[in-house]
Amino acid sequence: MTAPAIELKGISKAFGPVQANKDISLSVQKGAIHGIVGENGAGKSTLMSILYGFYKADKGEIWINGQQTSIPDSQAAIRAGIGMVHQHFKLVENFTVVENVILGAEDGAMLRPSISKARKVLLDLEQEYGLEVNPDAVIEDLSVGHQQRVEILKQLYREADILILDEPTGVLTPSEADQLFRILGRLKDEGKTIILITHKLREIMDVTDTVSVMRRGEMTATVKTAETSPAGLAELMVGRKVLLEVEKNAATPGEVVLDVKDLRVVDGTGVERLKSISFQIRAGEILGIAGVAGNGQSELLEVLGGMIPATSGSVTLHGQPIDITGRESDGQSRRRRGIGHVPEDRQVEGLIMPYEAWENVAFGYHHDPKYQAGILMNNSAIKADCAEKMERYDVRPPNPRLPARNFSGGNQQKIVVAREMDRHPDLLLVGQPTRGVDIGAIEFIHKQIIALRDAGKAVLLVSVELDEILGLSDRIAVMFDGVISGERLPEDTNEGDLGLLMAGVTERQGAA
Amino acid sequence: MDKMPKWADVILIPLISVVLALLASGAVVAFIGESPFEAMRIMIDGAFGSAYGWGYTLFYTTNFIFTGLAVAVAFHARLFNIGGEGQAALGGLGVAMMALYIPWPHWSLALIGCTIAAALFGAAWAAIPAYLQAKRGSHIVITTIMFNFIASALLVYLLVNVFRVEGSMAPETARFAEGTHLPSASTFAGFLGFRPSTPLNVSFFVALAACVAVWLLIWRTRLGYEIRAFGHSETAAVYAGISPVKITMIAMLISGALAGMMAINSVQGEAERLVIDYVQGAGFVGIAVALMGRSHPVGVLLAALLFGALYQGGAELEFEMPAISREMIVVIQALVILFTGALDNMVRMPMEKLFLSLRPRSE
Numbered sequence: 001m002t003a004p005a006i007e008l009k010g011i012s013k014a015f016g017p018v019q020a021n022k023d024i025s026l027s028v029q030k031g032a033i034h035g036i037v038g039e040n041g042a043g044k045s046t047l048m049s050i051l052y053g054f055y056k057a058d059k060g061e062i063w064i065n066g067q068q069t070s071i072p073d074s075q076a077a078i079r080a081g082i083g084m085v086h087q088h089f090k091l092v093e094n095f096t097v098v099e100n101v102i103l104g105a106e107d108g109a110m111l112r113p114s115i116s117k118a119r120k121v122l123l124d125l126e127q128e129y130g131l132e133v134n135p136d137a138v139i140e141d142l143s144v145g146h147q148q149r150v151e152i153l154k155q156l157y158r159e160a161d162i163l164i165l166d167e168p169t170g171v172l173t174p175s176e177a178d179q180l181f182r183i184l185g186r187l188k189d190e191g192k193t194i195i196l197i198t199h200k201l202r203e204i205m206d207v208t209d210t211v212s213v214m215r216r217g218e219m220t221a222t223v224k225t226a227e228t229s230p231a232g233l234a235e236l237m238v239g240r241k242v243l244l245e246v247e248k249n250a251a252t253p254g255e256v257v258l259d260v261k262d263l264r265v266v267d268g269t270g271v272e273r274l275k276s277i278s279f280q281i282r283a284g285e286i287l288g289i290a291g292v293a294g295n296g297q298s299e300l301l302e303v304l305g306g307m308i309p310a311t312s313g314s315v316t317l318h319g320q321p322i323d324i325t326g327r328e329s330d331g332q333s334r335r336r337r338g339i340g341h342v343p344e345d346r347q348v349e350g351l352i353m354p355y356e357a358w359e360n361v362a363f364g365y366h367h368d369p370k371y372q373a374g375i376l377m378n379n380s381a382i383k384a385d386c387a388e389k390m391e392r393y394d395v396r397p398p399n400p401r402l403p404a405r406n407f408s409g410g411n412q413q414k415i416v417v418a419r420e421m422d423r424h425p426d427l428l429l430v431g432q433p434t435r436g437v438d439i440g441a442i443e444f445i446h447k448q449i450i451a452l453r454d455a456g457k458a459v460l461l462v463s464v465e466l467d468e469i470l471g472l473s474d475r476i477a478v479m480f481d482g483v484i485s486g487e488r489l490p491e492d493t494n495e496g497d498l499g500l501l502m503a504g505v506t507e508r509q510g511a512a
Numbered sequence: 513m514d515k516m517p518k519w520a521d522v523i524l525i526p527l528i529s530v531v532l533a534l535l536a537s538g539a540v541v542a543f544i545g546e547s548p549f550e551a552m553r554i555m556i557d558g559a560f561g562s563a564y565g566w567g568y569t570l571f572y573t574t575n576f577i578f579t580g581l582a583v584a585v586a587f588h589a590r591l592f593n594i595g596g597e598g599q600a601a602l603g604g605l606g607v608a609m610m611a612l613y614i615p616w617p618h619w620s621l622a623l624i625g626c627t628i629a630a631a632l633f634g635a636a637w638a639a640i641p642a643y644l645q646a647k648r649g650s651h652i653v654i655t656t657i658m659f660n661f662i663a664s665a666l667l668v669y670l671l672v673n674v675f676r677v678e679g680s681m682a683p684e685t686a687r688f689a690e691g692t693h694l695p696s697a698s699t700f701a702g703f704l705g706f707r708p709s710t711p712l713n714v715s716f717f718v719a720l721a722a723c724v725a726v727w728l729l730i731w732r733t734r735l736g737y738e739i740r741a742f743g744h745s746e747t748a749a750v751y752a753g754i755s756p757v758k759i760t761m762i763a764m765l766i767s768g769a770l771a772g773m774m775a776i777n778s779v780q781g782e783a784e785r786l787v788i789d790y791v792q793g794a795g796f797v798g799i800a801v802a803l804m805g806r807s808h809p810v811g812v813l814l815a816a817l818l819f820g821a822l823y824q825g826g827a828e829l830e831f832e833m834p835a836i837s838r839e840m841i842v843v844i845q846a847l848v849i850l851f852t853g854a855l856d857n858m859v860r861m862p863m864e865k866l867f868l869s870l871r872p873r874s875e
Contacts, residue, residue, distance in 0.1 A: 144562050220532025305751065307750050317850055330752055330753040331750065331752050331754075332752075332754075335753065343751055349747050350748070350751065352740075352741050353740070354744055355744070359737070362737075363741065364751065366738070366752075367734065372734075376733055377733060377734055437564070
């Protein structure tokens with residue numbers, strides 16, 4: 001039997017008092033696809049960073065192809081044949097594919113010879129692994145799926161035998177993800193070893209040969225994928241049984257709450273982000289907006305939440321018009337009208353990271369009369385309110401004095417959810433409610449959203465996670481390039497159908 | 513979980529920085545052949561050794577509190593107001609006009625009137641860069657520094673052509689009337705040994721009150737909450753319905769007003785007339801004071817005291833050690849600014865590591 005491609009022995013790493021990795025051992029056979037799953041903060045990224053030379057382990061050994069190897073920096077990782085494809089691509093947008101591929105691996109001071117040499121190598125690689133990309137295309141003109149191929153090509157050009165992919169499908173449409181998995185299969189057949197880090201259990205089940213589960217810095221299990229199930233993996237990740245399916249009763253939609261007509265948004269650079277969008281949401285109904293990130297969903301949330309002005313169109317709430325262009329178009333006015341907003345990015349929008357939890361609980365509602373004491377703010381009232389909300393929304397640790405940045409992603413999100421949902425808004429805008437949130441918290445947040453719907457409120461849900469859209473929504477609208485490319489009922493559709501709409505294949509084209 | 517206990521952040525690190533700065537200064541003094549220990553003794557004795565020294569130290573401190581608070585308030589909104597120099601100059605103009613053109617019956621009324629004028633003129637001078645930043649995106653650092661030059665030129669013009677007393681060669685206003693003269697420390701604290709010649713005056717208490725007011729504003733009011741939120745994240749502020757234009761304008765107006773208020777100490781309290789270039793770099797020292805004081809009023813107060821002592825002690829050192837020139841004093845002050853402001857992270861990072869490693873491991 002040949003030596004494993006990667007063997008980690010007793011890796012430990014601490015950041016101050018936080019033990020990020022604890023005595024981790026892992027062995028991956030050559031030519032295998034190995035999945036690593038775990039909740040946020042379980043230590044997956046730390047482990048991969050050690051393997052790629054970003055961090056140095058406190059203890060432990062790394063063996064590559066049967067040889068003990070020390071990896072002090074990423075140069076050493078590349079020499080050892082390890083390549084990493086990051087979640088956020090590290091490409092120069094205005095360079096061509098071939099320029100990006102040779103970046104950092106140029107042969108000499110003059111570019112021209114290395115570019116023509118690289119182009120040849122690149123074309124060979126593309127053919128060998130079925131990774132078609134035009135070597136002379138400029139990165140910013142490529143789709144996200146193709147940009148990812150460039151990242152993979154970059155690693156192959158550096159003769160990587162071991163590829164680490166960190167959450168590779170987060171930005172892809174379902175069909176792009178399928179293509180990626182076909183490519184991974186091809187790479188595997190050619191003898192490459194692949195480590196796939198993901199939180200999507202379905203992907204693990206579909207493509208990996210073996211899978212390791214991490215929890216709280218420890219590797220709790222390594223199993224053959226064929227011998228496990230999504231529910232089994234989820235239980236290993238969280239440490240208890242988890243409901244993967246959302247439980248809900250049929251919706252009983254009432255009167256129209258939100259009525260959006262011909263909403264247009266042109267951004268500062270003159271790009272039309274929303275092209276005459278019209279839709280309605282009724283009381284007691286969740287409208288899910290599916291789509292690949294960047295097709296106008298963010299702008300839709302921002303306009304309705306009062307963060308950016310609309311160019312034209314009309315929006316009414318309970319039949320009363322909402323100012324979407326003028327002076328009354330800001331977050332304060334929206335909140336006064338009973339619109340809650342859980343923003344897409346809690347760290348940049350929804351929370352002030354250095355603010356303590358209690359300060360964040362008042363954020364956006366700091367004009368609320370119950371938070372005032374004369375001309376000063378009633379800090380003790382806010383703290384009391386925060387402590388009470390933390391308990392009901394199960395925020396851990398329940399300490400109002402802790403800065404927001406010191407909570408885990410899931411608990412940060414619970415603070416935002418508590419703030420925005422506890423006032424029972426007539427309309428709740430929710431963007432990516434469970435992005436970067438652990439499975440336990442996902443379950444909790446989904447229940448809260450359903451409860452709000454059952455209380456007769458309208459919910460607009462924007463998510464790039466199709467499972468979430470399909471599980472929560474009463475109706476689904478798909479956005480592509482600033483328009484609604486189709487509407488579906490969740491019981492009448494599936495991922496493939498939605499994926500086509502997300503890729504811009506409209507019904508008429510589809511029928512033809 | 514914070515990386516360090518608060519006391520280390522607020523007291524220990526500035527202290528280490530100051531010690532490092534003094535060691536470097538000592539090396540400079542030794543290099544030109546004087547005893548660093550003797551120089552140190554002269555500076556400390558000159559700043560704190562007598563009522564005379566204290567009078568000047570606290571007088572400078574008063575100036576630096578105003579300009580330091582000005583920079584600190586703007587910092588909280590992540591606006592780098594380096595126009596304190598010009599805003600203070602304009603504050604001086606406001607004080608001069610208020611004091612010259614209105615016959616004040618009593619100093620207390622004059623103090624209120626002049627404080628308002630100083631604040632309004634300072635705020636007005638900050639308003640234009642603030643507007644350009646808020647509405648046009650012109651960078652506040654560039655515009656405020658340019659406005660320092662405009663203010664300086666404007667004051668030269670006004671003092672030479674408008675306010676100069678006929679027949680006088682000096683570019684300065686007439687002496688203010690008796691009714692505007694602020695009580696000096698000799699009248700309210702004569703028992704401590706202050707002489708009538710001491711520049712320290714009641715505006716020191718206005719400065720202390722300003723510290724309390726700024727603390728209340730930043731940490732206890734809704735406006736302060738919005739200013740800090742905007743300073744941490746503009747996107748989040750917009751999300752919460754906080755107007756970036758409004759906060760930029762208000763923070764800069766408050767900042768300019770505080771810088772302008774320095775004039776009640778120097779112009780109304782000490783010189784009792786407006787002289788050319790009266791600010792003498794206090795606006796820039798305010799930046800160092802705010803940096804060192806970590807934009808907290810208590811920190812600003814302590815840092816202002818340190819810089820007040822450096823100014824007064826430096827003046828004594830220049831007098832007592834002829835080998836040490838005015839420029840050497842500036843070098844020493846610059847070293848303190850360098851270590852406490854610019855090189856803050858040099859001390860901070862190792863200290864954070866130290867505190868992290870000292871903390872008991874927890875699972």
